[in-house]
Amino acid sequence: MLALSILLALLAALGNAGASVLQRRAAADVGSGPSPARGGWMAGLVHRRVWLWGAGLLAVSGILQALALATGPLSIVQPVMSTELMFTLVVGSVVFHRSPDTATRWAFAAMAVGLAAFLALADPSGGRDTVPAADWLWTGAGVGLFVTLMIVVSLRLSSAPRAAVLGTATATGFSCTAALLKDALGRLPDGIGAVFTTWQPYAAMGVGLASFFLLQVTLRAGTLVASQPAMTLGDALLSVVLGVALFAEKVHLGWRVVFEILALAILTAGCVHLARSPLVGEEPEENGEGERRSKW
Structure with a gap:
């Protein structure tokens, strides 16, 4: 099962x-082409087959998650x-026809x-399928306070630090969304009705939408190099914490802590460098606008 x-x-x-790369490609084509007569930039996106493929792929990935x-x-x-960050590099190199240096x-590796x-x-294991409401009460209060604090702090920062702080807040929201979704799905053995008659799936939708909105603010606050490592690593590490705190999952520490910190340092270094790649963040330049568009 694991x-x-x-x-x-x-x-x-x-x-x-794949969804990220395809939708970036559509956005780049709309941005460099003539403005749509009606509806503006968003209308131009939804009429792009590439963007629609990306949206569909995003829905499928949500089901898989x-x-x-x-x-x-x-x-x-x-x-x-x-x-996802590593796959973005691979998919980006195929879609944009450009090989990574x-x-x-090395950063990928x-x-x-x-x-x-x-x-x-860390070897996470075990855990329970559902979370008592009392545990969600204090967790929700703590998470809400932390995200609010990050947003307030970000208002006093310049572009790159603001993006990193907002990226951390965004990662917190997405990790909580995943935890709520897991808690809701833990009731599946009692039937599909048991899932939709609890508050967790609706809370997951609400937190997920709020996190998506915060993501847009994060991406506008600064470069992807500043925000992506915070979002990628923040989601992963906070999910480990939530897994232990909410679902009673077990993580090995003790003598392994030093090596776990070293592994995280290597992971962080690779993440930061990958975020700098134009295949992950911005659309890479190619020779000739016409040649680039002819691929689609």
Whole structure:
């Protein structure tokens, strides 16, 4: 079952990466082309086949993530989902017809090794399927206070630090959304009706939408280099904390802590460098606008 949840999480991460690249491509084409007569920029996007494929792929990846959460621990599924950044590099190199340089390949390897080493050392396991309401009460209060504090602090910062702080707040929201979704799906053994007659799925939708809005603010606050590492690593690490605190999942510490910190340092270094790649963030330049568009 654990192998299945990891596979589903990897497929979900691949779907997110593909959706991101396809929708970036559509946005770039709309931005460089003539303005639509009606509806503005958004209308131009929804009429792009590439953007629609990206939206559909995003929906499929959401279903795959839900299945991964239903079959595996939160503290494994969400860290595995951080491979989205690596898949974005791969998919971007195919879509934009540009190969990553040697340094980027090393960063890819560093992130992969760091993530694998951290999960192997921490070895999350066990846990319960659902969370008592009392545990959600104090967790929700703590998370709400933390996100509010991050937003207030970000107002006093310049562009790059603001993006990093808002990225942390965004990651907090998305990790809580995943935890709420997992809690809701934990009631599936009692029937599909048991899932939709509890408050968790509706809270997950609300927190998810708020997090998506905060993501847009984050992306406008500064460069992807500043925000992406905070979002990627923040989601993964906070999910481990929520897995332990809410779902009673077990994580090995003790003598392994030093090596876990080293693995996280390698993971962070790889993540920061990958976020600098134009294949992950901005659309890479190519020779000739006409040549670039002729691919679609």
